[in-house]
Amino acid sequence: MKNKKIQILGISAYYHDSAACILNDGKILAAVQEERFTRVKNDASFPRNAIQYCLSTANCEINDIDFIVFYDKPIPTFDRLLLSYLSIAPAGLPSWLRAMPLWLKQKLHLPQIIRKELGYEGEILFSEHHEAHAAAAFYPSPFQEAAILTIDGVGEWATTSYGIGKAEKIDLLNELHFPDSLGLLYSAFTYFTGFRVNSGEYKLMGLAPYGKPIYEDVILDNIVDVKPDGSLRLNMEYFDFLGGLRMTSHKFESLFEGPRREPETKISQREMDIAASIQAVTESVMLKMGFHIFNETGMEKLCLAGGVALNCTAVGRLLREGPFKEIWVQPAAGDAGSALGAALLVWHRLLEKKRNAQDENRPFSPYLGPSYAQDEIKAFLEQKNVPHHLMDAGNRAKIIAEQLAAGKIVGYMAGRMEYGPRALGARSIIADPRGENTKDRINLKIKFRESFRPFAPAVMQEKAYEVFELDRTSPYMTLITHVRDQRNMYPAVTHVDNSSRVQTVATGNKKDFHDVIKAFHEMTGCPIVVNTSFNVRGEPIVCTPDDAYACFMKTGMDTLVMEDTILFKEEQPPLKEKTSEAGASETEIRSIRKSSLTFAASCMVPVAIGLFSHRMLLSLIFGLLACAGLAVAISPVFLKPVYQAAQFAANRIRLALSVLVLTVVFYTIISPVGLFLRLLGKTPIHLRPDAQAKSYWLNHQPADKENLYKRF
Structure with missing residues (x-):
């Protein structure tokens, strides 16, 4: 027992991007999103499958875990929700009716739910949301000390936080509070331009170069007040997310001369210009924040996390024009990455374990998900009885490169799956970037997505500087840079504004993928391949051989590589659609x-x-x-139909009673209290900008190790 290693399980759940991560004596053994197993995009449910994978990888049982840590504190979050309704009641009933059942059933009872779901008897801890983001940003970084900036929609109260990381210590200094959120501002424009909130923001970023920022001043004069230090406050007259079921209000629509674009309808020049405008505002805000943080901390290096950190156009501009010599972005920057951050916070803050920064030549590896051995892949394909070929290890890269050089689109599955939203050569679709029609072919025939969406290049690290205006590595595809004068040579990975979101691939971090690109370079003189995620629109990235084969067969891909096995589309029999009736029937029975x-x-x-x-x-x-x-x-x-009818009736009765009780509470308690507070001039939440304020930054309350034991 004296030499027993400490096991820490980090969990994020119930908002979006549920995930789990396991540490063994501080070493990251596994980290993965729940969506990869359930096949539900951005799955917010309890990450049972992700946890089981983590336990399996660590070769342990649930009660071998010393600490489970949740990435968020539920009580302050519930407090923020109640104060939001007090600020707007009697408006907000539809949102109240949607939010409260989930809180009363699940989110307020997290320790009990975790124990029930897992049968866990040990310690359950809770980190602050932005502390978890900060830990995910700093601890895996190559910096011994750095400034830290976390920006997202909202945590408990914080929407943006900054501070300092030194060795194993993180101190957050200041923060912005809900509803003043750069992330929610960007999501509101995502919603207004017809994309899905929490998954369509990168589409808005990709649309921006097609427009002109003609609405930038309109946004800054009406919607958001931005101070010179980058702090901001939203004018809530233009938003409906406090208590409504929409992100924007009718006043927002009037400002932009019409209603939001309906999803899947034609994108007009208005949407392109709106996208360009909010992107310009976002970049400007992040630049101002960057200079302010540099002046406050004196640090020349910056670590970034939170969903807004995935806006690589803004990050690229901050790197080019800002004060920092180096910027490191956590590849799993969103809430999924906070499962890792929360676990690392327990290791370094609670247990006071020393930290050594990542070696720059051996950077943090995002390849933390499941992998499948060649024998498992062979057994799967033989069970399906489909034609496949084993590649000799010595010729593997050359065979794949020949497919790319022949204009084939290749599904590529090799090694452990990526943690985070980017495909980085473990679950990727790859192609020749020189083809004029490659982009449209992948967008329309394989990914089934909007034609304006750009693709990223994966480039041999040693050749990156020859092709791109890049003076550093970018192994996680978190930086956008510009293509040098060979723009016309690589149309599939060059956006309309001559930009590219680059992944640099080295032998040290993904040798098999580097070997393929190198073989392609030797064959064609091109050191780049198109690299996009191995999925179709609306689905998560593939995880298993079954997922990969199904995606391959349902799309216009030509070739599938799974480890050392290669499959050709023309040899495949028609796909037999998998039915889940038997499994579902057993569960139902x-x-x-x-x-x-x-x-x-x-x-x-x-x-x-x-x-x-x-x-x-x-x-x-x-x-x-x-x-x-x-x-x-x-x-x-x-008698299943009888049971289902009875169950349906019972659910409807429960729902009706729930709605009735919650409506009574809203109008007899929440509304009168809220109105009374507003009559006294004590609205719990600021709803409008303050022209007299010099800054909106607030002090962050210091968090010590004991704070991890509290739900509040």
Whole structure:
């Protein structure tokens, strides 16, 4: 027991991008998003599958874990939610009715849920949301000391935080509070231009170069007040996210001369100009923040995390025009990465373990997800009885390069899956970037997505500086730079503004992928391949051989590589659609039997009461109901429609009662209290900018190790 290693499990869940991460004596063994297993994009549910993968990788059981840490504190978040409704009531009922059941059922009971889901008996901890982001940004970075900036939609109260990281210590200094959020501002424009919030922001960024920032002053004069230090405040007259079911208000629509674009409808020049305008505002704000943080901290290096850190156009400009010599962005910058950050916070802050910065020649590896051995892939393909070929290890890279040189689109699955939203050569679709129609072919025939969307280049690290205006490595595809004068040579990876989101590939971080690009370079003189995520629009990146094969067969890909196995589309039989009826039926049958037996047993109580009190009618009625319950348990398949109808009716009754109770609470408690506070001039949340304020930055309350034990 003296030499027992400390196991820490980090969890993020219930907002978006649920994930889990496991540390073994501070070493990151595994980290993965739940969506990769459930195949539900941005899955917010409890990450059962991700946790199971982490435990399996660590070769341990759940009660071998010393600490489980959740990436967010639920009580302050609930407090923020209540104060938001107090600030706008009696408006906000629809949002209240949507939010409260989830909070009352799940989010306020996280320790109980975690114990119930996992059967865990040990310590459950809670980090602050932006502390977890900061830890994910700084601890895996190559810097021994650096400034830290985290920007997202919202954590508990904080929407932006900055501070300093030194060795194993992180101190956040100042923050902005909800609803004043650069992330929510960008998401509001994502919504208004017809894209999905929390997943369409990168589309808005990709659309921006097609427009002109003609609305930049309109945004700054009306919607958001930005101070010289980068702090900001939103004018909530233009937003509806406090208590509505939309991001923007009717006043927002009037400002931009019309309603939001409906999803999937034609994108007009207006949307392009709006995208360019909010992108310009975002870049300007981040630059101002950068200079302010540099002046406050004196640090020449910066670590970034939070969803806004994935805006690589803004990060690229901050690097080019800002005060920092180096910037490191956590590749899993969103909430998924906070599972890692929370776990690292326990290791370094609570347990006071020393930290050594990552060696610059051996950077943080994002390849932390599942991998599949050649034997597993072979067994899968033989079970499916589909044609496939084994490549000799010595010729593997050359064979794949020949496919690319012949204009083939290749699905590439090799090694451990990436952690975070970027495909970095483990689950990628790759192609020759020189083809004039490559971009449109992949967008329309394979990814089934908007034609304006650009693709990223994966380039041999030793050749990157010859092709791109890049003076540093970019292994995580987190920087946007410009193509040098060979723009016309690589149309598939050169955006309309001559920019590219570059991944530099070295032998030290992804040798198999580097070998493929190198072989392609030797064959064609081109040191680049197109690299886009191995998925279609609306689906997560593929995880398993089954996922990869299904995606390959349903799209216009020509070739599939899984480790040392290669498949050619022309040899494949038609795909047999997988049916889940049997599995679903088994699950349903178990559920039906359990519910029916419970129902029958509960009916026996009034039967017994009726018999003892000589009320035979009562006994008869409930006796028949008990028999019906037993009949359903014995023959669940035949009586499944009856069970489903009863379940539907019961759910509707519960929903109606829930809505009734919550409506009464909203109008008899929340609304009167909110109105009274506003009459006293004590609105809990600032709803409009303050022209007299010099800054909106607020002091961050210092967090010590004891804070990790608290839910508030």
